[in-house]
Amino acid sequence: MFLKNSRYSTVPTVTAIDGQGREVQAVSLRRLPTTPGERTVVRDHDQLDVMSQRRTRDGTRFWHIADANSELEANTLVETSGRAIDVPVK
Known part of the structure; x- marks a missing residue:
């Protein structure tokens, strides 16, 4: 499925x-699994799939960033420039 x-x-x-x-x-x-991440400040025009691609070489793993921040609506994490979020390294 x-x-x-x-x-x-x-x-x-x-x-x-x-x-x-x-x-x-x-x-x-x-x-939600415990997902440690590296503290990262959101900049204008950041996208979760691009952040994931940079960190893990797999843009489809963007949802790991949402898990690290206990966020159900993943895209809300990058709506506000200057917000600090956790981004998993692997």
Whole structure:
């Protein structure tokens, strides 16, 4: 269902009932792993995929930055220039 490098690749799915009473598959809540990172100050026009590419040589691992900062909406991390965030090295 998910790519093997997705943060949800190992998260089990559950059956749930939607608002119309239909049975649907949903992803269980995912526990955030402890992800240490290097403190980094966000600059204008920073993008998580580019930051990830620079640090890990894999831009698709941007979600590791979100995990290191306990952020569900990853892009909010780079909305404010001058904000300090943790960026994992590997």
